[in-house]
Amino acid sequence: MAEGDSIRRLAGRLQHTYAGLPVLASEYRRGGDLPVRFTGDALTEVAAVGKHLLMRFAGGRTLHSHLRMQGSWRTHRPGWRPRPPASGRRDVVGAWFDFGTAGVLAAHDMPVLDVVPTSREHDVIGHLGPDILAADWPGRFPEAVANVRAAAGLPIRAALMDQRNLCGIGNLWAVESLFIGGIFPYERSARVDAAKLLDLTHRMMVLGLRNGTQATTGDLRRGRTHWVYGRYRRPCRRCGTPIAFRAAGPGPYDRETWWCPSCQPPSPDEPAALP
Ligand SMILES: [Zn+2]
Structure with a gap:
């Protein structure tokens, strides 16, 4: 990708x-x-x-x-x-x-x-937010976190993909980091710890860049490289629940999404920001 x-x-x-x-x-x-x-x-x-x-x-x-x-x-x-x-x-x-x-x-x-x-x-x-893989990322990290927080009512998954907030994250890294963070993709951005999530995504991408792979599971064998990406209806590698899928919507950052309904539950007390 x-x-x-x-x-x-x-x-x-x-x-x-x-x-x-x-x-x-x-x-x-x-x-x-x-x-x-x-x-x-x-x-x-x-x-x-x-x-x-x-x-x-x-x-x-x-x-x-x-x-x-x-x-x-x-x-x-x-x-x-x-x-x-x-x-x-x-x-x-x-x-x-x-x-x-x-x-x-x-x-x-x-x-x-x-x-x-x-x-x-x-x-x-010039429209791009801080680059998650650039040398100046640590210095611009607070700006990226503030940008994602400012997208308060939007689904976190769209806020992560909007390159004006921060740039470099594509669909694969967004979907996989949300799984590892245990975050429902359509949770409102305001309810997510953006600093923790961006730090996690940054560390995953740096490791991927260094190792020359987009495998997020650490397993390079064919069909085992990802936790949820491209795995609709297959059992979650952590809990066995079938992976859920939602097709891309009309919005520019509303791309196809996979998640585990058990490992990434929505907040019980507020409806999610489904587009
Ligand atoms: Zn699971």
């Missing part, structure tokens, strides 16, 4: 492979606009902010991308060029960069792909 930790790993890989190399040929085109030329420029740095990827070039431009559910950056053999997509095929190459013997880096099916002056990156990432 393209969440904060996987985007950070991707940024590290791209930085390691391509930073400092000149672009020998390239293509980037948005809609009907004239193509933007990167040929002759050099990639200097690749950074992750939340789930956003920033590729900075020596010429003072930044290519901003966001993978959402379908996008990918892929490396192709030296000399590769994209073929026009056959009718009906979804795979569209939005940009490619030829780095000579290091290969060709291409954006496939990328839903967000913009070029901004590096001095104006704020325009594309």
Whole structure:
């Protein structure tokens, strides 16, 4: 899943492979606009902010991308060029960069792909709250906690996913950390200890980043990597209760959710904030 930790790993890989190399040929085109030329420029740095990827070039431009559910950056053999997509095929190459013997880096099916002056990156990432995996997270932790608390009437699961509160958490980490915290996903944010939950999620994601895995159970065997994510009707690994599921709703942060009704009960005294 393209969440904060996987985007950070991707940024590290791209930085390691391509930073400092000149672009020998390239293509980037948005809609009907004239193509933007990167040929002759050099990639200097690749950074992750939340789930956003920033590729900075020596010429003072930044290519901003966001993978959402379908996008990918892929490396192709030296000399590769994209073929026009056959009718009906979804795979569209939005940009490619030829780095000579290091290969060709291409954006496939990328839903967000913009070029901004590096001095104006704020325009594309300025709305994001503190990044749960950034070095400045400890200093910005109180801000993130306050943001989640301010979403008092909303379900905690949506407050965790709203990247304006804090960024980098995707659906998988949200669902799994709520299970480990024993929190009903649709509990009102005001009734949740946000500091405890954010600290728990941060520690889980740092461990995942360090170990290069999104397994939350500590068990890397196929089918055993998660507590509740993707496990509808299967027995809870802790108590055996069948895992519950709720489909995604219309809200931008109302994604599909799994939880254990026994390990994550709603508060008995107040109705939950079901969307
Ligand atoms: Zn359970």
